[in-house]
Amino acid sequence: MAQVVDPAVLALEREGPRLEFGEVRFHPAYAEAGRAVWASGLLAAPPLESAALFYLLAHAGEAGHACPVACTAGLIRALRAHGSPALQERFLPPLLEPDYDRCQRGAQFLTEIQGGSDVGANRTRAVRAGAAWRISGEKWFCSVADADQFLVTARPEGAPPGTRGIGCFLVPRRTGDGRPNGFRLRRLKDKLGTRALATGEIEFAGAQAYPIGALEDGFRIAAGVVLNTSRWLNALGSAGLMRRAYLEASSFAAHRTAFGQRLADFPLVRENLAVMRVEEAAALASTLAVTDLVDSPDPREATCFRILVSANKFVTALAGTHVARRGIEALGGNGTVEDFSPLPRLLRDSLVFESWEGTHNVLCAQVLRDLARLDALEAVLGRLAGADGRVDSALSRLEPRLRRCLEEPEWAALHGRRQVWLLVRALQAASLVRDGASEALVELLLRRELTPGWEAADDAGYPGLVEAVLREESGVEAAG
Structure with a gap:
């Protein structure tokens, strides 16, 4: 942390993430810090060891990578506990990869403009499309907007109102042929803090998605x-x-x-x-x-x-x-x-x-x-x-x-x-x-x-x- 991450954050605060042709770009120091964080094995470690490593990372503040670690950890835990075997086989290995240049990172997009913490007011919807689903709607506060896998809450067609009708879905950033998966990163937010972290507003329009667990258990x-x-x-x-x-x-x-x-x-x-x-x-x-x-x-x-x-x-x-x-x-x-x-x-x-x-x-x-x-x-x-x-x-x-x-x-x-x-x-x-x-x-x-x-x-x-x-x-x- 002291030799790599802390110095990198100084550069990242001065030159934060930027949006170029729909993709998030960072100062080179961002990847340098990420390599050090991921190489620690934090995400694959047992809880107490993960806690110790995360505590040390946070001596630099959010540092551009504390939030991605937390979001990736949450997605890993959700897939392990509730993902189907096929979903686990496809999406877990890249989340657990300790090589930063080969890994995939997770994000969690719940917040919508009309609801904030009131997730039951969410309007993003999910429509069945064969074996998968299609997600459409807007998410308002999307940290780790550059992530490779998104955990997204959405309301399946015909679901009841409130949190009982919220499903939990995994949305890959890209389709199998490498194209963006039915979403548009509208803008990056200019935040008071965590300025090295890419946080944006994302609009989904028919993004391919896969349920994590039973639809009725989504909010849980x-x-x-x-x-x-x-x-x-x-x-x-x-x-x-x-x-x-x-x-x-x-x-x-x-x-x-x-x-x-x-x-x-x-x-x-x-x-x-x-x-x-x-x-x-x-x-x-x-x-x-x-x-x-x-x-x-x-x-x-x-x-x-x-x-x-x-x-x-x-x-x-x-x-x-x-x-x-x-x-x-x-x-x-x-x-x-x-x-x-x-x-x-x-x-x-x-x-x-x-x-x-x-x-x-x-x-x-x-x-x-x-x-x-x-x-x-x-x-x-x-x-x-x-x-x-x-x-x-x-x-x-x-x-x-x-x-x-x-x-x-x-x-x-x-x-x-x-x-x-x-x-x-x-x-x-x-x-x-x-x-x-x-x-x-x-x-x-x-x-x-x-x-x-x-x-x-x-x-x-x-x-x-x-x-x-x-x-x-x-x-x-x-x-x-």
Whole structure:
């Protein structure tokens, strides 16, 4: 990442993807970075190894390739779980190919202009054509617009309205003779962040497509497999981005002097660094806890994954933006200069991460619906309990409010998001304890997020806690 991907992103940010005669073109550095990413074997690795590699990749932000990896991983998982043998034989091998110049990459096109996160409002339609189907309609936000295989949601003719009528299809980019497969890339979007990534608007007109799984299971496959894979990896991306922001800020503060002393010696700077450190450690801990649930055959664990992957994505994405902004503050005016540090890019990317795979309100509503529909509150709380008495106390305060969310939807519509936030904070604290994190990290998270009425100004032990967090991190760096 440091030798190839990070330098490449600088060029890719300056000269982003462009559209030429209907095809996406990139700066040569894009392929150089892609070769390094794909050669890591990330896509064929088991979940924990994939998570570690993706986390390291995200130290460069989205880097033009984090999203393609996530989308390709989701398509691989959908094909493995629901694709027919013929579909698997034809389309899986090129997705798993580690040679970037020979591989095929996946994309997932769900969003339409009239619906956004409301996939049930989608109008793209599918018409049977012999053994295959034909897809027609418009997709509004198509990241990895240069992909070789598209996972597309569409409504088969005669299907009911809403998400029950959504099918999940694989659309190859090209037909057997190499021509574009019934689609037109209308334009590339000029985005705030993830600027090295090609995101466009695509119009399908009779594109040949193949169902992934049963037609009536389309939305379940798209959301439960594909989007949840992206939500899992999105959280790893936020965690990696936060770690990079912390490293940039702490390094600058250690060497920059002002008013006769190092920035790192000022109390407010030290507090800022300690908070950044706690946030990035908490995000990694909760996301690795979610990683432990990936592909679990245990039904209770599979249910916990479905709920926690969405909740965790919500909290880590927001934390990523806050930590990137704190990093910029640590560098002062230099923090806003694009060629001084990666922090401006990390902030811009983190804002896009927030909206990917469901906005915050949509994810929180989904978590509460799943808790109610799957009767899963006890299973989820039970997974968090028992790590630490302080976490258990926080859960005992949270449980009645979560139950009220499930019993009173109108109350949950306004207050449920806060309860989901606290649920993930409890997951993070429990995960830090179970991972053997320092007491200082755990305690600072507990006080800031899970202690009612806590105020730093009234806590005589707060300065010492900040120092303990920073000493612990210094010890880690020295040991490394």
